[in-house]
Amino acid sequence: MTCPVCGYDEYEIIKSKGKKTRQLLVKCDNCDHIYNTTAEEEVHPINVRVIISEFERSWKSEVELYSDEYLEVGTLLYIDNKDVEVTSIENNEEKRVFECPVVDIKTIWVKSLDTLARIGLSIDNHGTVLSHKIEVERDFIFSIGDIGEVNGLKFQVYAFKTLERNMRKGYAYAKVIKRVYGRLLPAKDKSKVKYDLSEYVIKTTIKDKDRK
Ligand SMILES: [Zn+2]
Known part of the structure; x- marks a missing residue:
């Protein structure tokens, strides 16, 4: 978005909040007008913490997901050379959720399907x-x-x-x-x-x- 007063498109960020879509309060570089705008963050890979379980055994690992994705319980992933299924997701507020934007995930639990x-x-x-x-x-x-x-x-x-x-x-x-x-x-x-x-x-x- 450009400045609603003068139409200039460069600004200085005063305040920023939100993750996937950032809400910005900005000041126009040309006329100093202050206005609200939003900015899409570029998609980037995120390494998410994973706990894999296979029978009574479990271990920690990581999986690379993308910042613009959602993850939900039941999703099949491939981690540590194993087909696994997501069984639980914990978000950054430490709540167990059924689905979650990747950027808000703290830990996911998966079970290995690669077993007898x-x-x-x-x-x-x-x-x-x-x-x-x-x-x-x-x-x-x-x-x-x-x-x-x-x-x-x-x-x-x-x-x-x-x-x-x-x-x-x-x-x-x-x-x-x-x-x-x-x-x-x-x-x-x-x-x-x-x-x-x-x-x-x-x-x-x-x-x-x-x-x-
Ligand atoms: Zn302006």
Whole structure:
């Protein structure tokens, strides 16, 4: 904007506030008239602080974003050679927000998508539950009714707990499943095994059903 009195376009900045668009109070270099104007700041890269988590592990890193961008929860980014998803954003006022101009971000939290899905597998055997932690490909599909095997035991899947709900029919990807529930089949059962999960087991525990 030029001076409203004389039309001259150079000025001295008296006051400036705001980030993306700066509100300026300026004094005309030609006639000394004082007026308000705005100035777009040039787009520049900003290194934003990131906390990456992968399973129980987490570490600090940085990502380069641009000053004219917005970032929102759920955005996919590529950081430290990993595909990650933004799970939380903290702004400069130390509030957690769903979306935020990049210039106002203090820290973002992301989770790595570059991993196997870690899920629980509980196999029911009349009052005793064999509980496993397994790691499988994120796109591995479990269906209700599947016959599986783990460490020599055959089971049939009867339910899942996913991130959002409990399921008693259908199928789901490992990446959205928290726990698969199966019923132990008798040793003489002749059903064909669809998959053997033995090599994916990280940990096995045996629990009484009433003490969870
Ligand atoms: Zn002027």
